[in-house]
Amino acid sequence: MPKKEKTLEPQQERSRESLRRLLKAAAEVLGQHGLAGATIPRIAAHAALTPGAVYRRFRNKDVLLETMILQIMGDQDKILRQSITITMAAEIPAAVLAGQIISSLLVSYRRNAGLLRAIRQFAQGREGTPFWKKVTKLEVRTFEYVVDLLVASKGKICHSDPRTAVGLGVAMIVGALWELVVYPLNARVWKGFVPGSDKELQQELTRSLLSYLATEKQDI
Numbered sequence: 001m002p003k004k005e006k007t008l009e010p011q012q013e014r015s016r017e018s019l020r021r022l023l024k025a026a027a028e029v030l031g032q033h034g035l036a037g038a039t040i041p042r043i044a045a046h047a048a049l050t051p052g053a054v055y056r057r058f059r060n061k062d063v064l065l066e067t068m069i070l071q072i073m074g075d076q077d078k079i080l081r082q083s084i085t086i087t088m089a090a091e092i093p094a095a096v097l098a099g100q101i102i103s104s105l106l107v108s109y110r111r112n113a114g115l116l117r118a119i120r121q122f123a124q125g126r127e128g129t130p131f132w133k134k135v136t137k138l139e140v141r142t143f144e145y146v147v148d149l150l151v152a153s154k155g156k157i158c159h160s161d162p163r164t165a166v167g168l169g170v171a172m173i174v175g176a177l178w179e180l181v182v183y184p185l186n187a188r189v190w191k192g193f194v195p196g197s198d199k200e201l202q203q204e205l206t207r208s209l210l211s212y213l214a215t216e217k218q219d220i
Helices: 013-037 040-046 051-057 061-083 094-111 113-124 130-152 162-182 184-189 198-213
Strands: none
Touching: 013 040, 013 051, 013 061, 013 113, 040 051, 040 061, 061 113, 061 130, 094 113, 094 130, 094 162, 094 198, 113 130, 113 162, 130 162, 162 198
């Protein structure tokens, strides 16, 4: 029989709170210190726990990080779906909704750049594993929902294949944000060629997306 991961299902509120604190600490340490610096002793200290308490829940650092990353991605997807439904999106003009989505992405990427870099590094090092497949599934699930929201938004998208066009447009926006926001060294390379403030960047990315989709109204 395959060996079970050394994780304990919390049964009491104190145990659940300890687990929440531990996963939060793992995310904060990973974002601040990167993958190499996210050691069990450092994470434990950040959570006000002992390393032994961490190992009683998780066999090793990898299992802890996998659990934390999947929880973050699952929570983000859930929050997105709760904050705006397809029905709600249908009442929002495409220009407004696109601006809101891009603004939200920009703020999140700017705030969590270190964590995003570390998560990508960690996931890429586990390509093909069950964890990597779960991460990929969650990424696609969230991406598809954003596409569905924009496709459903108020106002006709003047493109022969709206869903494919929106998908490519969102992919281009996400790629630009990774290049310009998540990786600061890359951002310095492009200085002078891109907007100098986040507000201007959000406006130009929104304008670019709307122009590509050729929406009926492009005012932002």
